[in-house]
Amino acid sequence: MQMNEQPEVIARSAGELLGGLNEQQAEAVQYDGPALLIAAGAGSGKTRVLTRRIAWLLSQTGAWPSQILAITFTNKAAAEMKERLTTLIGPVAQRMWVSTFHSACVRILRRDGGKIGLKSGFSIYDTADSQRLVKIICTELNIDVKRYTPRSILARISDYKNSLIGWQERLKQYAPQFKPGVRGSQIGSFGDVEVLYACVYAEYQYRLATANAVDFDDLIMRTVELLRTDPVTAEYYRRKFRYILVDEYQDTNHAQYVLVRELGGVDCGQQREPGARGAGRMGPAWITVVGDSDQSIYAFRGADIRNIQEFEKDFPNARTILLEQNYRSTQTILNAANAVIALNPGRKPKKLWTALGDGSKIIGYAADNAQQEGQWIAGEIARLVREEGFRYSDIALMYRANAQSRSLEEALINARLPYQLVGGTKFYERKEVKDAMAYLQAIANPADDVNLRRILNVPKRGLGARAEALLTTFAAEHQTNVWSALDSLDAMPNVPTRTAKLLAQFRDLMRGLQAFAAENDGKPSEIVAEVLEKSGLLAELKKSTDPQDMTRVDNLSQLQSTAAEFEQNTPDATLNGFLETTALVADSDQLPDEDEDTGKVTLMTLHTAKGLEYPVVFLTGMEQGTFPHSRAMENESELEEERRLAYVGITRARQILYVTRAAVRAQWGQAAEMLPSQFLDDIPENLIEWKRRETGVDALRGGWGSNGSDDEFGGFEGGYSSESSSYGSRPRWGSAAKRATSGRSSYGSYGSYGSSSSRDRGYGGGSYGSKYGARGGSSYGGSSYGSSYGSSSSRGSSSGQSGRVTTRRMKKDLLDSLTKAKSAASAKAAATSQPSRLNVADFHEGDRISHDQYGLGKVVAVEDKGRNSVITVDFGSDGVKRLLLRVAPIEKL
DNA sequence: GCGCGCGGCCTTTTT
């Protein structure tokens, strides 16, 4: 560390640090004692309090930056906090550990994991890797994976780990005779499923250990193990971290709770030095936790709400400070939130209030189906921007489950509104990216069987199941891993000549890549390039004619760019560092900064939305079974969690809250009638102004208005156009309304808007190609990122700060890749770079096509009228239709 | 060993 550059904390006076705070906030900032719980209601300024408290500890209590450990739940939250701290106390903030539980543990394990058998180059398995491994194990143990899915077994293993239950313990209790790592070990008496779980758990951990790998949950559990088994290490961290602050404490699980206790040395009975300032140099660390039990929404992944509820019992001399004043929302919104959450039994009563005034009413809308819900929302967004001066980035659409995004996206695309989707399939989960990453993993850590096996025959090189079995058998017999088996190929018996040759080729490929990586460890981007080139991954995709493969090539190129950025923004970049940052990205890390105007509407799940705020929020899919989710409705405690989720959703809104529902929603391709969500009833009647309350379905139920037409919902067009005049300006094609009720995808119609001018609006099609072209170059250094972060990344060299920069760069890329994925999914058109999706010249009499609604058909006539070309198609029993090529949702077969 | 086509099952929510 370059000490003399700026070693000092910018001195902040007490007045400065307390300025603008209310009484409770100020008290929390100054609190002088070992254990503090800040029970912070939604929007009550907790991040502000947390950062000011850290500054207070530094400038008023004599703490050193290096003594601070601040834990957040996402990388983004960590980056933001670090940024705020840097503003407050100067660049010295970089010396603090501000990170997620997971990154902090990686850092600890990289340094000290050797003491529990982890070599420092260990791999971090994501959920997909872990599932692969479980599946491999199940197959070998002859477990019926239909009945016990790897997914469910893994969930169980995850539960054990979150509760710090070791595999030894499970094995001892349920299958003492089972020997992990011994081939042919079968599960004994199989009357009890616990036996199965115990065996798989044990075997899974054995394989992780031989692969020098850990999974997400291990990061926490093994760190606890380290601290508990190695007193020297424990002592080191206890002396180091004198102040521990944990955000979103209500979402911690048992393992994380214990981790905090262990790091803080709460139970080791050491006394604080008499007369010391603050926490002093020994004795228990000072612990500050911030959270809101009403926002606990992660019980499903092990979060234990009791951690926060029982904080005062758990930590001696604890103090609780309540923050109830909300600085975010109108009183109307808070009243709705309070009313909903008040129905949860057994909570400590807490009532949010605001000085901001009542504001406007909550707006309700009942649509006939999901498509119309989306259309109405799109119209409303256009109106908000046009008439009320909101920006697109002021608006967020939220939903319970990712699958709901589709109909909303389609509506936004059709209305030509720019949007960004957060979450869903992540960049690093795409197959081609995952393949490339598997190469990198296997190079960095050859013992990593899961990843090595993944790429053995990717791209296809004639090494199938037989060859793989040769390797795994040999590996098992010699108690070693697949790479070692491959490495000693010459000693392997019974290998057919042809297979031996292919295996040797693969071995040499990997040896070459390993050597290259060793020589260029500081240049991850070059390693990526080498991998893409030498492995044949790129070549395989490039020679393909599948238009989707072009996107895949782009994604791989993107991966290389991401590596290049990592390299530029990280002082001591390594391949492992790159792998690490990619392993721990979260959905919310893709989100842009609050102050950044992306010019796009944001779509995300309610879970992802936690911690965010928007002037305008649409809570969509307010139906029984959708939200609350059907799987959470039977069980009271799960229903309580849904209610907290509703509370989270409502309190995201600052000025205007919309609640919308659909009377019919397609689930697994089947239309289902949906009743209004109980949460709508929980909001006091007088707070909601319904723009449309009855749906066509409700009307039919009431026994009137049915005209028996085969348009599913006769009332649809009328209700919809009389409702909102803003639709008048939109084109209304005859087929559009009908298609909207068909429940089928209408991506096809996207391309149909494609006069070339509309393609350059930044949400797909043509713009993507050109934008990508620009990115492909080496223009990163000159970007605004380069300049704004240059100063911090050039100072000091702890990996924590680089993590921050990387994350910020990466989320940007992920964002772009999402936008790209969007366009890729929707525009086969773009692939041929034609201005219009379908070209009339491509259609001839007798061609077979597929229509989104009518299904398969045969072309009987083609009329070339330029932009207005029409084809006539015979759909058999569905009749003969004339279709405007420009708008028809069809695909040539 | 590979590729295609069919059928079953499904989705909560995520570090």
Next chain:
DNA sequence: GGCCGCGCGC
């Protein structure tokens, strides 16, 4: 509607 796994034919 989509993914994944399996079975068949080459």
